[in-house]
Amino acid sequence: MDLHYKSTRNSNLRVTASEAILTGLAPDGGLFVPETIPTLDVSMDEMKNMSYQETAYVVMKQFLTDFTEEELKSCIRRAYDSKFDTEEIVPLVKVDNTYYLELFHGATIAFKDMALSILPHLMITSAKKNHVENEIVILTATSGDTGKAALAGFADVEGTRIIVFYPKNGVSRVQELQMVTQKGKNVDVVAIHGNFDNAQSGVKAMFEDQQLAKELAENGYQFSSANSINIGRLVPQVVYYVYAYAKLLENEEISKDEKINVVVPTGNFGNILAAYYAKQMGVPIDKLICASNENKVLFDFFQTGTYDRNREFVLTSSPSMDILISSNLERLIYLSAQEDDQKTKKLMEELKNGGVYEITEDMKDRLKDFVAGYATEEECAENIKEVYDKTGYVMDTHTAVASYVCKKYQENTQDAKKCVIASTASPYKFVKSVMTAIDEKYADVDEFELLKVLEDTSGREMPQAIKDILKANILHTLECDTDQMKETVKHILNV
Numbered sequence: 001m002d003l004h005y006k007s008t009r010n011s012n013l014r015v016t017a018s019e020a021i022l023t024g025l026a027p028d029g030g031l032f033v034p035e036t037i038p039t040l041d042v043s044m045d046e047m048k049n050m051s052y053q054e055t056a057y058v059v060m061k062q063f064l065t066d067f068t069e070e071e072l073k074s075c076i077r078r079a080y081d082s083k084f085d086t087e088e089i090v091p092l093v094k095v096d097n098t099y100y101l102e103l104f105h106g107a108t109i110a111f112k113d114m115a116l117s118i119l120p121h122l123m124i125t126s127a128k129k130n131h132v133e134n135e136i137v138i139l140t141a142t143s144g145d146t147g148k149a150a151l152a153g154f155a156d157v158e159g160t161r162i163i164v165f166y167p168k169n170g171v172s173r174v175q176e177l178q179m180v181t182q183k184g185k186n187v188d189v190v191a192i193h194g195n196f197d198n199a200q201s202g203v204k205a206m207f208e209d210q211q212l213a214k215e216l217a218e219n220g221y222q223f224s225s226a227n228s229i230n231i232g233r234l235v236p237q238v239v240y241y242v243y244a245y246a247k248l249l250e251n252e253e254i255s256k257d258e259k260i261n262v263v264v265p266t267g268n269f270g271n272i273l274a275a276y277y278a279k280q281m282g283v284p285i286d287k288l289i290c291a292s293n294e295n296k297v298l299f300d301f302f303q304t305g306t307y308d309r310n311r312e313f314v315l316t317s318s319p320s321m322d323i324l325i326s327s328n329l330e331r332l333i334y335l336s337a338q339e340d341d342q343k344t345k346k347l348m349e350e351l352k353n354g355g356v357y358e359i360t361e362d363m364k365d366r367l368k369d370f371v372a373g374y375a376t377e378e379e380c381a382e383n384i385k386e387v388y389d390k391t392g393y394v395m396d397t398h399t400a401v402a403s404y405v406c407k408k409y410q411e412n413t414q415d416a417k418k419c420v421i422a423s424t425a426s427p428y429k430f431v432k433s434v435m436t437a438i439d440e441k442y443a444d445v446d447e448f449e450l451l452k453v454l455e456d457t458s459g460r461e462m463p464q465a466i467k468d469i470l471k472a473n474i475l476h477t478l479e480c481d482t483d484q485m486k487e488t489v490k491h492i493l494n495v
């Protein structure tokens with residue numbers, strides 16, 4: 001049966017999976033969602049012995065029904081190959097009775113690689129399928145990790161260009177270097193004088209700008225998105241939750257049908273939404289625990305039912321979660337409103353205009369699977385040190401936020417279910433914050449020297465991604481104000 005996608009703001013807008021991937025954002029500003037969330041048609045028992053690639057096929061074929069078996073398998077094969085530094089692709093590491101699902105073994109050492117290694121292949125296949133002749137321009141706003149992962153994925157991919165906007169002072173040194181040293185004749189990187197929300201809003205405005213779309217089309221271009229608003233980002237992320245559960249079973253850490261909890265360090269709400277989709281597909285997940293840093297807009301939302309972004313934006317040591325407008329929450333709002341497109345549209349307009357909306361009690365009731373928590377900067381740092389001292393395991397700052405929230409949840413509720421923590425970045429990417437958390441004496445040590453110290457401390461070899469930036473040249477120096485993003489894009493594309 002063919003699964004179609006519709007916009008969260010207009011249920012009559014119905015497209016195929018490949019059309020949804022090509023478009024990114026729906027023309028009405030809504031997000032594409034599957035008409036129904038499909039269920040797995042292979043039992044967990046059968047999945048126990050599958051490789052990551054095989055699991056990916058079993059999961060993704062349910063969502064991308066207009067891809068042939070050959071097309072989808074080819075995309076999967078090209079994505080999950082030796083770009084990853086382990087054949088397992090996502091190792092599940094047991095530390096002190098908790099399971100860290102390490103999603104950072106890809107080319108850019110953050111979990112964005114899980115989806116962005118495959119998105120370019122899905123995009124090209126979709127373009128062929130739909131006889132697209134325009135060059136596809138990927139516009140991306142990044143809080144640090146998406147940018148590099150998208151650049152690496154799309155660099156020199158024929159028929160595409162990619163432009164990445166990142167907040168000038170809102171990313172780590174390693175993150176910035178990774179982006180500004182990116183090679184490729186179709187890539188551009190722009191630092192904006194603003195934060196991630198400014199970057200994301202600017203990009204969204206360009207997607208919704210019909211006049212701009214027309215000018216682009218006249219010049220043989222069309223936009224698409226590599227942000228997690230693109231369903232082609234979300235679907236590959238469902239895979240690793242299914243895989244993690246199958247691995248727990250295979251390793252006899254859990255028994256058949258035993259429920260687990262999942263803890264996700266959350267920013268734009270893409271990763272945790274993928275976990276929710278996995279649950280809807282039939283994976284025995286009980287609670288979805290949403291972990292925030294000091295930008296705890298999601299924590300407040302789950303507590304009160306009111307989403308309010310009118311607050312101070314805090315720059316933290318987990319910059320990829322420094323977000324006040326979590327785009328993917330719209331998909332959950334839509335589900336909680338029982339797929340009421342007009343209601344969703346109204347709430348999102350309230351968010352856009354006044355920065356705040358409130359959901360009804362009924363809607364709130366339908367979000368009972370979610371639990372929220374947050375960690376302050378100190379709690380995050382203390383947790384890195386505590387887990388390191390106790391077990392020798394070194395985590396990055398984002399993972400540490402989740403790990404802290406997990407610990408607090410277990411203490412407060414006595415819920416003894418096994419927990420899988422989505423481990424979203426390599427500690428190398430945030431080496432300064434990580435090493436300073438372990439010992440304050442590193443606060444004044446040069447970041448590049450610390451990379452060696454981290455190697456000794458963690459016993460984890462320095463990843464290739466880090467070795468690469470140590471000797472790469474800076475190729476991108478473009479900067480712009482937040483109100484110049486559109487002009488900058490037009491300039492880059494020469495339209």
Ligand SMILES: *Cc1c(COP(=O)(O)O)cnc(C)c1O
Nearest residue numbers: 145267268269270271320424425
């Ligand atoms: C993007 C990112 C997150 C947040 O993920 P969302 O899907 O945006 O919620 C968390 N940690 C790291 C390291 C990231 O790169």
